[in-house]
Amino acid sequence: MTPRQKMFAILACVFLIVIIIDLVRRRKLREEFSWLWLMAGAVIMILSIWDSLLISFAKFIGIETPVSAILFFAIVFIFSIALHFSIKISSLTNQIKNLAQEIALCKIKCGKGADDKDRK
Amino acid sequence: MKKPLIIIPAFNEEEHVVSVIAGIRDSFPECEILxxxxxxxxxxxxxxxGTGCLxxxxxxxxxxxxxxxxxxxxxxxxxxxxxxxxxxxxQHDPGSIEVIFKELIKAECDIIIGSRFFNNNYKTPFLRKLGMRLFAKMAGMITNEAFSDPTSGFRGFNKKAIKLYxxxxxxxxxxxxxxIIMSTRCGLKIKEVPVNMRPASGRKSMHSGLRPVYYVFKMFLSIAVNLLRNKDI
Structure with a gap:
């Protein structure tokens, strides 16, 4: 890695980590979703600082240049976070379904369904 | 409560819903309709x-x-x-509700499916028929029982099936x-009875556009994962 690449990678990581922590602080991002992002930032930071670690790891898995290894890890990370979201969305969909069914059942129990329609 | 509950799922059915309810009340007055x-x-x-049902x-x-x-x-x-x-x-002839109900109260089976293909008077487009045959064969192979119309939505259930669903x-x-596959794997018994079904009305069906492609994909996936799951779900 050239010093310029290293500098840029470290700055990008610091920027990412600061933004994530600020989002959690302002309650725009829940802690449960922030850890994956923070971990990704930390890993890229470590690998950029000790690029010998990155180079030997890239060699170990058969990647020629360390930059490609970083890109590879970035893609793996993006895939895993997208999968994580798909799993989350599936469980949310199920929860919404159950909630909506519960509302419909409660409404019919209270006879409210008819009342609401009459008011309209 | 021995009276059966008839459930009618309806999405934008203002043209048919009243006649469906009236048909059910005519041919099978001993029921509650939801x-x-x-x-x-x-x-x-x-x-x-307006018809007074729930x-x-x-x-x-x-x-x-x-x-x-x-x-x-x-x-x-x-x-x-x-x-x-x-x-x-x-699409489902209310006159056939009694056939399903009679079969249900015999208590031999937990699920009764109304099949449109026992009396061979139902016309389906070729591709859909092919798909139905294919899935019927698959269901038959997996459950070791013969099904003529596994995609029929005209069904009756007892409490055991309702609890599972x-x-x-x-x-x-x-x-x-x-x-069907999930139900048999969970130990429920299924039987088909002949019912009358009218061809689907001209308007857009649930299976139009790209939906059949998704349907076939989903069905294969769903059947496969069903087989991979534990039996005592």
Missing amino acids: VLNDGSTDRTAILAR VMDLPIHFGYGNTLQTGYKYALQNDYEYVIQVDGDG CKDLYPSDFPDVDL
């Missing part, structure tokens, strides 16, 4: 309420499977022994062949 209004944007709910409004448009499941949950909460589902588009494992979009 219309499941799946977030219709037309006058389905108002017209259904209408459940789902807060959002849910899709066929989720809507039916809400009906099963209602049946379970209110302690109904039997549920028969009849589509709101008038209230769980989260119930498929939410197209509960057909995968549901």
Whole structure:
């Protein structure tokens, strides 16, 4: 890695980590979703600082240049976070379904369904 | 409660819902009717309420499977022994409800499916027929029982089946062949009886556009994962 690449990678990581922590602080991002992002930032930071670690790891898995290894890890990370979201969305969909069914059942129990329609 | 609950899932069925309810009352007066209004944007709910039967409004448009499941949950909460589902588009002949109910109270089987292919008077487009045959064969091979119409939505259930279908494992979009396989794997007994079905009305069906492609894909996936799951779900 050239010093310029290293500098840029470290700055990008610091920027990412600061933004994530600020989002959690302002309650725009829940802690449960922030850890994956923070971990990704930390890993890229470590690998950029000790690029010998990155180079030997890239060699170990058969990647020629360390930059490609970083890109590879970035893609793996993006895939895993997208999968994580798909799993989350599936469980949310199920929860919404159950909630909506519960509302419909409660409404019919209270006879409210008819009342609401009459008011309209 | 020995009276069966007839559930009618209806999404924008203002043209048919009243005649479906009237047909059911004519041919099978000994029942309670619950219309499941799946977030219709037309006058389905108002017209259904006008007939004096019970209408459940789902807060959002849910899709066929989720809507039916809400009906099963209602049946379970209110302690109904039997549920028969009849589509709101008038395709299912109310005259056949009695056939399904008689079979249900024999208590030999937990699920009764009304098959349109026993009396060979039902016309289907070639591709759909091919698909239905294929899935019927698959269901037959996996469950070791012969099914002529596993995609039929005209079905009756006893309490054992209703209890199972209230769980989260119930498929939410197209509960057909995968549901049959899941049910047999959970130890429920299924039987087919001949019913009359009218060809689908001219309007856009649930299976139009790219939906059949998704349907086939979903069915294969759903059947495969069903087989990979533990039996005692």
